[in-house]
Amino acid sequence: MSEPIIRVRNVSKTFQMGGGFGQKESFEALRGISFDLHAGKTLALVGESGCGKSTVARLITKVHDVTSGEITFKGNNIDQIQSGQALREYRSNVQMVFQDPFGSLNPAHTIAHHLARPIKIHNDVAGDAQLLHRQQELLDMVELNADCLKKFPHQLSGGQRQRINLARALGVGAEMILADEPTSMLDVSIRLGVLNLMQRMKSEMGIGFLYITHDLATAHYIAEETAVMYRGQIVEWGNTRDILTNPQHPYTKLLISAVPDPDLPFSDVIRESSQYSQDAESTRLLSGRLQPDVNQVSENHFVRDWESAA
Template sequence: MSATTDNARERAGTVAADGAPVVEIRGLVKDFPVGGLLSRGRFRALGGIDLDVRRGEIMALVGESGSGKSTIARCVARLEQPTSGTLRVDGVDVLAAEPRRASRAYRAKVQMVFQDPFGSLNPAHRVEHFLTRALVLHGRATSASTLKRRLTELLDTVDLDHALLDAYPHELSGGQRQRVAIARALAVEPEVILADEPTSMLDVSVRIGILNLMRRLRDERGISLLYITHDLAAARYIADRTTVMFAGEVVEAGESTALMAGPAHPYTRLLLSAVPDPRRAGTFDPAERAALRAQVLGATTCPYAADGRCRDDAPVHHVVEPGWTVRCHRYRPHAEVARRALDVSGTATAQTA
């Protein structure tokens, strides 16, 4: 067993009990210009995101297309420059320390696996080129013998045959190409992997293999994963926690199993209604779901809002249970009761003291 593998497993054992966040996002805003070069129009893709990814956990980021999921990942990967907000990795304010572009050291900590494995692999090069380039650029292979051993280890880790080192991307299946992309990310021994819908372009029969691979990487190496998807079934299967995004905002976040079993926000319920579930009684009428979607997305008053309150007073995050928050006015009374209870408790404690 190599020293690299030993170090990875030691790190996994260390972070397994560490609940501290490795990625901390606070007030992240991203605006895109619209209307051409002379226009001052701006489109707000992210509206002040607060998000933590803990060490050794898989966090799923779910929502429809256009909700801002991939924009968050691209900001964390430093492929997009946020308009405002803070991004901390290992406690370091990255945007302040490296304002213009990410350093090579940061790239070694945070790696990204893209949605389209064929588009992210240059068709003119063989698999060996992709892995060798990552190893050499980041100083993970200083001799020919070390390089050969590391190439073998990477292919073993992602369950690929060693003969595929000589293959071109077009000679591989979609699942094999995605495994090569994951191996390339692993070559620099990252702490965080941003997986942007890594299974959406794969056959259903091979998706479970990629999901199991990512879970194994978390278990064996202690790598944190931000898993971006619109598939709530996959999120429930792979993720420890799930964050639901809608229109550039986080609307609900909590432990995956509990959140999927009893979603608090109407938008989360809408997303779950589209997931096939043989245990669900009866069927969900598509026309009813379309009407609910129009209501939740603002075409009419949300059926769960009182007197259209969301239009006049933006909801804030309320605690459903410890570790589970929802951005919805329906939970305001519960939050106010809890606040008053804390106030009374604090007053009683002060009087006793």
């Protein structure tokens, strides 16, 4: 495979929280996270709320610094990105798209305005005609009609707003998009359309994606590879198909057993693992301990050790 665009190596993040009376408490949000992100590929980072998914994205976009470990962009440690200019350039290459498609749009401005900014930052557009042409091109890329330009965010549906956010990421020339639960606030009926669009951006434009989700079932629509995360640790990772059809870790099985749709390709696994949901608390307890040992299941399928119930 090609060189990764982003490489995350053994990254840990401890948050210090100011307790009262000078006491400090610390919380280990991430413990030894490693993965690679490639152009034209999607890695799904899957796990329940609070396991550390968004923290991973915030470290990659330099909202927080790593406590230990290393994140590189095209081979260079992102710690080295210091000046405001260098940070802006980096964040143009590596864009975030968030869960709430409304939150990142200004209700007082038209879609034309929202698309003009990234275009002006990224391109030399000479004059209004060229700007309009580029705005229309971006809308076309995300399968929206040119009438959207004069509309305000509230006049669009949630799915259309999320498409605008993806168009803005394309507008600044993003190579890598970190999509943090991009469809979880959308109606079920329009989720698939947004996932399909991301799939096209990947295959036709070569954009790389980190697709963050709590919904393991959606990973197979879009992600070649999946990493399952629990309490700041990646417990199982590799080819999405292998993870979904031959899960090894009890926590992965627990996640799969929570998927309601029997028409998905891993329905047999769901039936077999129905016992896991009954034992959810003990599975969580066993899965949460720090475990350094990793076993290889197949060529691209790895699972962390876990303690079995005594």
